[in-house]
Amino acid sequence: MHPAYSIIFFTVSSGAGFGLLAALGLAAFFGLPPLGVVYWAGFILGFGLSGAGLISSTFHLGHPERAWRALSQWRSSWLSREGVLAIATLAVAGVFALILLIGGAGQIWGLLTAILSLVTVYSTSMIYGQLKTVQRWSQSLTPVMFLSFALASGALLYASLRVIAYGGGGILPTLAALLIFVAWGVKLLWWRRGDEAPALSTPESATGLGHMGRVRMLEAPHTGGNYLLKEMGYKVARKHQAKLRQIAIALGGALPLVATLLASWGVLPGLFMVIAVLAFLGGLLAERWLFFAEAEHAVMTYYNRG
Amino acid sequence: MTSLPAPSDVKLGLVIDLDTCVGCHACVISCKEWNTGGYGAALGDQDAYGDAPVGAFLNRVHTFEAKPEEGPAAVVHFPKSCLHCEDAPCVTVCPTGASYKRAEDGIVLVNEDACIGCGLCAWACPYGAREMDPVEKVMKKCTLCVDRIYNENIPEEDRVPSCVRTCPAGARHFGDLGDPDSDISQLVETRGGFDLMPEQGTKPVNKYLPPRPKTVTPVPELPDLTDLAASRAEEKADGFFGWLDRALEKL
Numbered sequence: 112m113h114p115a116y117s118i119i120f121f122t123v124s125s126g127a128g129f130g131l132l133a134a135l136g137l138a139a140f141f142g143l144p145p146l147g148v149v150y151w152a153g154f155i156l157g158f159g160l161s162g163a164g165l166i167s168s169t170f171h172l173g174h175p176e177r178a179w180r181a182l183s184q185w186r187s188s189w190l191s192r193e194g195v196l197a198i199a200t201l202a203v204a205g206v207f208a209l210i211l212l213i214g215g216a217g218q219i220w221g222l223l224t225a226i227l228s229l230v231t232v233y234s235t236s237m238i239y240g241q242l243k244t245v246q247r248w249s250q251s252l253t254p255v256m257f258l259s260f261a262l263a264s265g266a267l268l269y270a271s272l273r274v275i276a277y278g279g280g281g282i283l284p285t286l287a288a289l290l291i292f293v294a295w296g297v298k299l300l301w302w303r304r305g306d307e308a309p310a311l312s313t314p315e316s317a318t319g320l321g322h323m324g325r326v327r328m329l330e331a332p333h334t335g336g337n338y339l340l341k342e343m344g345y346k347v348a349r350k351h352q353a354k355l356r357q358i359a360i361a362l363g364g365a366l367p368l369v370a371t372l373l374a375s376w377g378v379l380p381g382l383f384m385v386i387a388v389l390a391f392l393g394g395l396l397a398e399r400w401l402f403f404a405e406a407e408h409a410v411m412t413y414y415n416r417g
Numbered sequence: 418m419t420s421l422p423a424p425s426d427v428k429l430g431l432v433i434d435l436d437t438c439v440g441c442h443a444c445v446i447s448c449k450e451w452n453t454g455g456y457g458a459a460l461g462d463q464d465a466y467g468d469a470p471v472g473a474f475l476n477r478v479h480t481f482e483a484k485p486e487e488g489p490a491a492v493v494h495f496p497k498s499c500l501h502c503e504d505a506p507c508v509t510v511c512p513t514g515a516s517y518k519r520a521e522d523g524i525v526l527v528n529e530d531a532c533i534g535c536g537l538c539a540w541a542c543p544y545g546a547r548e549m550d551p552v553e554k555v556m557k558k559c560t561l562c563v564d565r566i567y568n569e570n571i572p573e574e575d576r577v578p579s580c581v582r583t584c585p586a587g588a589r590h591f592g593d594l595g596d597p598d599s600d601i602s603q604l605v606e607t608r609g610g611f612d613l614m615p616e617q618g619t620k621p622v623n624k625y626l627p628p629r630p631k632t633v634t635p636v637p638e639l640p641d642l643t644d645l646a647a648s649r650a651e652e653k654a655d656g657f658f659g660w661l662d663r664a665l666e667k668l
Contacts, residue, residue, distance in 0.1 A: 173534015173554025181512035191512035324485035332477035338548040410545035
């Protein structure tokens, strides 16, 4: 599948933003309402990352001026649900932020913000997870993967803000490290299942000519390119795929894990948390690029590219 | 509304005969011509006379080879357009309601004025039936020539999809696949029509008819011509050619 930069940025950024809003909400729910620097930086980052992601997602549209219409079909469409839920979450998070500002504890609104944030991330993941045509995406682990990356992003950002504001290591960086570890564990399992699954559709099933022998395309419908080949025919070379996976794991998994653990032991906690955040988000961009680039679409069985 | 309607009694669709299709692409051109002037925005092209032309088409003809374990391979021309699926995944994923399936006859259409050009419907279609128009940036797809089949301003014989009307081989058939007694349903029944990618669960309305098995003609026993040539070479020529042969040997 064609990896559109706007969509890669959207899924990473809104995942991190909603993850952070969820972390702020949960903190308030457990009686630790974010105050001072953590409050301001937390909400600016939370709204900023999720909002920037949503705006970025409209850049790949043919008609962004009609984007409002996408809020109408929540009964059937995950993309529409995602839009509706994102706006609802930002509104509820706004109320939550206001309550904290006027000195409230925000336990209920914090919990509501956390739940809605995670449901929004779930609906983002289902935009891809619902597509039977892209076998690698239509796994039951796809939403688990998106949710665990969003939770890890949120916990990591929240832990960094706490460490920078109040200093010291402690339990939060350890929790972030644990969530990063879990997220990459899910990702590795998702990769393995995607690699090992036998193809659902083949040139034989696509043409119905399997009873006549092995089927291959002899002549393409056009000598030039077309929309299908550009959008669904994108394929990353096998050798680059392996290398890019290693880069994503090293940058988004190993490095942040070591950095957060060092921070939790009190070794230059502020510096190492910032390193962890930058490495993790950088690694996620590589991971998300691969998410699209290595996914194969059923229609390519008609083009000898399946 | 992008929820699917209850299955309609009338299921208009195409039946494509892979046995008779000659791969001439006339249906592709006829479709492009009609749909450029008909339903919705014109079917756009970019760089049409340049090095890398691209354009939106609603119908494309592939050519496949089917090679058995033994014996010669078969070549099959394979026209492909929207199959107007009963469980159309392209409809339910649409966030705006632009993509819809008609309750009265099952035709899947795009309301281009409401299309935001997100491309998710094209991702959801396993058949590659939807293409984004490179100029208008809205999704284009086969309309089953909805502007012909009910059109009382054109002669009755023209009230079929443009591709069907134009096919010189008679490989394309149009009709109601919801009615088991219709000519087209009977054709599917007798010829063993099949679905493309049944494993995708889309329940396509359009059907394909398989190529008929080839007649196996026994190869006649022929003399081994290599032996014949060798034995002939040893024969002595006589008469004029014998004299010429000897004369040339002596030179």
